[in-house]
Amino acid sequence: MNPRIVSRLLLPLALLFAPHALRAQTPGVSPNPQTGLSQGLLVQGAKPLDVPSEWKQLVGIYGNGKDLKIILENEGQLFWRSAGGSSDWHASWAENKSLLVSQGKGAGNLLFYAEQLPNGSVVKLSSGKLMFSRIDAGSDPSRFFHITPVRPLDQLRAEALAAKPPQEQRNFREADLVELTTLDNSIHLDIRYARTNNFLSTPVYTQARAFMQRPAAEALVRVSRKLQPLGYGLLIHDAYRPWYVTKIFWDATPPKDHQFVANPREGSKHNRGCAVDLTLYDLATGKPVEMPGLYDEMSPRSYPNFPGGTSLQRWHRDLLRRAMESEGFAVNESEWWHFDYKDWKSYGLLNVPFEHLGKPEATAAH
Numbered sequence: 001m002n003p004r005i006v007s008r009l010l011l012p013l014a015l016l017f018a019p020h021a022l023r024a025q026t027p028g029v030s031p032n033p034q035t036g037l038s039q040g041l042l043v044q045g046a047k048p049l050d051v052p053s054e055w056k057q058l059v060g061i062y063g064n065g066k067d068l069k070i071i072l073e074n075e076g077q078l079f080w081r082s083a084g085g086s087s088d089w090h091a092s093w094a095e096n097k098s099l100l101v102s103q104g105k106g107a108g109n110l111l112f113y114a115e116q117l118p119n120g121s122v123v124k125l126s127s128g129k130l131m132f133s134r135i136d137a138g139s140d141p142s143r144f145f146h147i148t149p150v151r152p153l154d155q156l157r158a159e160a161l162a163a164k165p166p167q168e169q170r171n172f173r174e175a176d177l178v179e180l181t182t183l184d185n186s187i188h189l190d191i192r193y194a195r196t197n198n199f200l201s202t203p204v205y206t207q208a209r210a211f212m213q214r215p216a217a218e219a220l221v222r223v224s225r226k227l228q229p230l231g232y233g234l235l236i237h238d239a240y241r242p243w244y245v246t247k248i249f250w251d252a253t254p255p256k257d258h259q260f261v262a263n264p265r266e267g268s269k270h271n272r273g274c275a276v277d278l279t280l281y282d283l284a285t286g287k288p289v290e291m292p293g294l295y296d297e298m299s300p301r302s303y304p305n306f307p308g309g310t311s312l313q314r315w316h317r318d319l320l321r322r323a324m325e326s327e328g329f330a331v332n333e334s335e336w337w338h339f340d341y342k343d344w345k346s347y348g349l350l351n352v353p354f355e356h357l358g359k360p361e362a363t364a365a366h
Contacts, residue, residue: 054093062125062135098113113126119139144297146201160244161244168348176214193241216341241271250262272348277338291336
């Protein structure tokens with residue numbers, strides 16, 4: 001099934017489960033006297049322990065056409081959750097790659113046998129006449145959502161570069177885009193749209209760079225400095241996006257999926273230099289931390305309140321959100337990685353290619 005269609009169908013699923021999410025967290029910790037940060041505002045609950053890799057390859061969303069299940073980990077235990085259910089069932093993962101679900105007193109147990117991909121991700125759970133297939137992107141970050149563009153990308157790029165952004169009848173602040181890595185060298189980049197591992201499977205950006213309007217960029221640096229004493233840095237996937245790229249995304253995407261890309265007639269907050277897609281990385285290892293879902297995944301795992309995944313994955317996702325919100329960013333309602341800066345309405349749409357940024361006259365061109 002098309003993952004974008006799955007996302008639309010499963011929106012009520014995340015809303016049903018949200019009230020039950022993280023219901024057994026530990027109380028907040030005390031402020032750190034060495035940094036002066038009130039870590040109790042950022043770190044809510046002791047950092048959970050990691051879980052075996054096999055568990056992480058199992059947790060996810062499964063369906064059989066009629067029923068939907070989430071397998072998640074919380075406080076060192078696996079749980080099996082039904083859409084609309086009032087409680088979780090305990091689950092245990094056996095060495096023979098099977099899942100035992102305990103349905104409660106007098107209800108008996110269900111024993112599922114798992115089928116796995118070579119990378120270890122569980123793709124199917126079967127128990128007698130019951131079978132649930134995985135409907136999310138799995139645990140392998142090399143798997144990413146992609147589409148077949150409506151028309152050749154070279155043709156769409158030429159048309160987009162020749163087009164002009166819509167005229168806006170408002171007075172805006174003067175644009176002042178700054179490169180994030182020049183403000184804080186601990187901010188790292190993973191610009192997917194400059195490579196092939198994006199939903200169009202081809203580079204769209206001419207350079208792997210990240211810019212934001214100066215107030216937003218300085219707020220992001222403050223977020224970075226709050227997180228560093230906790231052992232984390234910021235990894236940027238996308239920030240300022242020229243308007244012509246938004247037009248490419250729209251024109252390349254089938255009309256039935258247009259709800260998942262910004263309409264170039266209105267532009268996006270990325271075009272205004274006030275949106276950023278990002279995650280956390282571990283300062284000690286340099287590796288990205290694991291989140292409940294993958295970047296740019298079009299499924300309920302992308303919702304910022306999705307209750308699945310592991311305790312540690314949710315802890316990292318919620319830490320990122322609290323840190324960003326503490327400096328004036330708001331999370332997108334369907335993407336845990338996407339944050340908009342509070343002053344985005346103060347800036348107009350920009351259409352300056354990356355290779356032109358840095359020149360004094362560049363950001364004056366709308």
